[in-house]
Amino acid sequence: MVLNYASRLFWKRSLIDKKIKNSHALMLANGFFYQTCKGQFAFLPLGQRVLDKLSLLIEAELNNIGGQKCSLPSMAPASLWKRTGRWQEYGSIMFKLKDRERTEFCLQPTAEEMMTDIVANYGTITPGALPLLLYQTTEKYRNEERPEFGSIRCSQFLMNDLYSFDVDKATASETYGVISAVYKRILFNRLGLNETRMVEADNGDMGGDVSHEYHLPNVAAQDHIGVCNTCGSSRLWGPDVTCEPCNTVMQKMPTIEIGHTFMLGTRYTEAFGAKDEGGVPYFMNCFGLGVTRLLGASIDLLSSATIMRLPEALSVFKVAIILPKPISTSSASLDFAYSIMNDLDDFEHLKDDILIEDRTQKSVGQRLTHLNQLGIPHIFVVQAKKSYKPHDTIRIEYFRTEPRSFELIDCGILNHSQMFDVLRNIDRK
Amino acid sequence: MVLNYASRLFWKRSLIDKKIKNSHALMLANGFFYQTCKGQFAFLPLGQRVLDKLSLLIEAELNNIGGQKCSLPSMAPASLWKRTGRWQEYGSIMFKLKDRERTEFCLQPTAEEMMTDIVANYGTITPGALPLLLYQTTEKYRNEERPEFGSIRCSQFLMNDLYSFDVDKATASETYGVISAVYKRILFNRLGLNETRMVEADNGDMGGDVSHEYHLPNVAAQDHIGVCNTCGSSRLWGPDVTCEPCNTVMQKMPTIEIGHTFMLGTRYTEAFGAKDEGGVPYFMNCFGLGVTRLLGASIDLLSSATIMRLPEALSVFKVAIILPKPISTSSASLDFAYSIMNDLDDFEHLKDDILIEDRTQKSVGQRLTHLNQLGIPHIFVVQAKKSYKPHDTIRIEYFRTEPRSFELIDCGILNHSQMFDVLRNIDRK
Numbered sequence: 001m002v003l004n005y006a007s008r009l010f011w012k013r014s015l016i017d018k019k020i021k022n023s024h025a026l027m028l029a030n031g032f033f034y035q036t037c038k039g040q041f042a043f044l045p046l047g048q049r050v051l052d053k054l055s056l057l058i059e060a061e062l063n064n065i066g067g068q069k070c071s072l073p074s075m076a077p078a079s080l081w082k083r084t085g086r087w088q089e090y091g092s093i094m095f096k097l098k099d100r101e102r103t104e105f106c107l108q109p110t111a112e113e114m115m116t117d118i119v120a121n122y123g124t125i126t127p128g129a130l131p132l133l134l135y136q137t138t139e140k141y142r143n144e145e146r147p148e149f150g151s152i153r154c155s156q157f158l159m160n161d162l163y164s165f166d167v168d169k170a171t172a173s174e175t176y177g178v179i180s181a182v183y184k185r186i187l188f189n190r191l192g193l194n195e196t197r198m199v200e201a202d203n204g205d206m207g208g209d210v211s212h213e214y215h216l217p218n219v220a221a222q223d224h225i226g227v228c229n230t231c232g233s234s235r236l237w238g239p240d241v242t243c244e245p246c247n248t249v250m251q252k253m254p255t256i257e258i259g260h261t262f263m264l265g266t267r268y269t270e271a272f273g274a275k276d277e278g279g280v281p282y283f284m285n286c287f288g289l290g291v292t293r294l295l296g297a298s299i300d301l302l303s304s305a306t307i308m309r310l311p312e313a314l315s316v317f318k319v320a321i322i323l324p325k326p327i328s329t330s331s332a333s334l335d336f337a338y339s340i341m342n343d344l345d346d347f348e349h350l351k352d353d354i355l356i357e358d359r360t361q362k363s364v365g366q367r368l369t370h371l372n373q374l375g376i377p378h379i380f381v382v383q384a385k386k387s388y389k390p391h392d393t394i395r396i397e398y399f400r401t402e403p404r405s406f407e408l409i410d411c412g413i414l415n416h417s418q419m420f421d422v423l424r425n426i427d428r429k
Numbered sequence: 430m431v432l433n434y435a436s437r438l439f440w441k442r443s444l445i446d447k448k449i450k451n452s453h454a455l456m457l458a459n460g461f462f463y464q465t466c467k468g469q470f471a472f473l474p475l476g477q478r479v480l481d482k483l484s485l486l487i488e489a490e491l492n493n494i495g496g497q498k499c500s501l502p503s504m505a506p507a508s509l510w511k512r513t514g515r516w517q518e519y520g521s522i523m524f525k526l527k528d529r530e531r532t533e534f535c536l537q538p539t540a541e542e543m544m545t546d547i548v549a550n551y552g553t554i555t556p557g558a559l560p561l562l563l564y565q566t567t568e569k570y571r572n573e574e575r576p577e578f579g580s581i582r583c584s585q586f587l588m589n590d591l592y593s594f595d596v597d598k599a600t601a602s603e604t605y606g607v608i609s610a611v612y613k614r615i616l617f618n619r620l621g622l623n624e625t626r627m628v629e630a631d632n633g634d635m636g637g638d639v640s641h642e643y644h645l646p647n648v649a650a651q652d653h654i655g656v657c658n659t660c661g662s663s664r665l666w667g668p669d670v671t672c673e674p675c676n677t678v679m680q681k682m683p684t685i686e687i688g689h690t691f692m693l694g695t696r697y698t699e700a701f702g703a704k705d706e707g708g709v710p711y712f713m714n715c716f717g718l719g720v721t722r723l724l725g726a727s728i729d730l731l732s733s734a735t736i737m738r739l740p741e742a743l744s745v746f747k748v749a750i751i752l753p754k755p756i757s758t759s760s761a762s763l764d765f766a767y768s769i770m771n772d773l774d775d776f777e778h779l780k781d782d783i784l785i786e787d788r789t790q791k792s793v794g795q796r797l798t799h800l801n802q803l804g805i806p807h808i809f810v811v812q813a814k815k816s817y818k819p820h821d822t823i824r825i826e827y828f829r830t831e832p833r834s835f836e837l838i839d840c841g842i843l844n845h846s847q848m849f850d851v852l853r854n855i856d857r858k
Contacts, residue, residue, distance in 0.1 A: 007557045045497035068474035097526035128436045
């Protein structure tokens, strides 16, 4: 159990910059990240905690269905991308560079070419190992014309990309269904982002013939979908705004794309010769979740202009314990608070997810406000008292915060054992 | 609990390529990684498991002493590196590229400039938060003239780099001692690499006046240290080969550098204005462990030419259970094996670290050989038997492998409950 002390953290709460929008402003003000140049951000300790939680949550779900984690180099030789024609198709959206032998490389925005080449050269895959599901959570790069909105549109971003290889179109279609179900499980069940819309999309540069985008409502970004208020169906926004079955005009909803899935067919496997034992190219799908973008879009969706909210599974810390100001040098409350901390080792399921708010030079109110602004779900305030008699009850105020709700929720006064009951039951799985 | 099935894994065991040396050959033959171009490797599922374990092990140790994790972009604007003069000093060893506005960037080989700039611009750090220990485990890049030896010398590699900021030289020196102790704990205690040598080093391009390198014996790489066989002291190899106190000639030992630590003084903090409230520049140290290199060097040290061994904390899987060939369609042994698997959920401490070797088309001997070659520390073979009567004892052969020892260690025959006792006691912490 690692306890995190507020007094030791590299964090801050600065004023919201009103020229900057939503998650970008909130993440800057709360010290989640630092802008190193246009479109690039260094994740700082609080933001990194959340980013790691999101990456691990996605990876755990992919592991559960047999996904196998890899990590491919950022750099890819031009020759690899030329084999599918995408060196030209992607053009100036890719960063390009040369090594000392003047070999040309790109910084990869996606990895269909490289992953397919690996599978093609790896040797025979036994039929029992299919569908093969290979994924990575790695930095991707786009030489964006207009990077903006913080982690929403960056030139370097974290993406989880999964590539599946199947023996034929029918099983590839089944696999597509399985991964799509996992995406929904991640977005709806694990993250509680019930506004997620899956819409049919164009395969574009990627190739193949079936594709879906995942969108979250977002007023800052520039995507749009059409939503039918009668049947609830949605699709990408376009010139035709009629919902045929309902004969109604669709409503235009501003959104941000946070995931994209493709049935690619054999475009890549043919190009690289990724074939089964009988010489038939594998049927390939690919699936991408923008991890940094999903983080920004979740904050946009769940927060107010000044109060940050995250999906509960991603909260910076699950629990904060506010220590009282020392009233005297032998403050019984502080002694008590430290005795609580000694017992926290029993809560292994909260691992390093407990923040000790020990900045006693600040008032309890200031610290509560800050923790509310950060969206810590469980906050305990150890009440100050000059001295306790042996059988005095120690009083602990319990507050909660919840996504989409911006006031602190007062959950009343607890005693020691009630507080420990709450801790014991947080988020067991 | 995620069970890993051998029949589903993207792995292989190919012949050792005798033109390639040691860890490079072993990691290729065991499907740890795939070479995408000169000096660059894609980590595949088995290698990725080990790499993730090593990264997490290092991070856990750094978190224990108050290290705070960040992740900085790979790209840094030239302007940042020019402020310390290192844009020129590093020269052609850095990959360089331009964005669409013709702004020049490097792919960072290290991050003193960027981390110091962040600290300088972040706002006041309260004295109670010092020493500030910020680290990251991220990809680094070197435009190597001669990339070689697999993960030992790559142009893209994973590095854990920590930067400390202190209020004065005395506390910076204490912090240097604390992190150095953690490095030793990682290398000696956690990884069991007792051959590690810490030697005084030159600060070189980095600046500052105290520096140490960590070396492991390695016959392939080109580093050397001198070791005194009398007093055991060691230092970088140079023209003077005498150990003064012992008046003996030092022995030349071929090694590979796997870590480097520096007391940097105020070179960077002055350049970027990272100052305390009184306007005094922080005293800075930096510490780097080459994660991918350490992995390769550990394998070099612990393995034979054909049998891979890893530090036990990094083993690909902690446990493998070899299922018997189905003798008949209603094989009692197989039923029993599956019943064991249902009970494995009780071993939460083994999380996803159990491999079920279900490739029953291969003989038990072939599979044992493969698992020995991979260095799985605990191997259980469920014996085949056509049918069991209700009170028959199920027999399980138990084998171990250990670092620096290349034969399977036969630990005898266990019954069901003895096997579970072994599982229960593996690596509890």
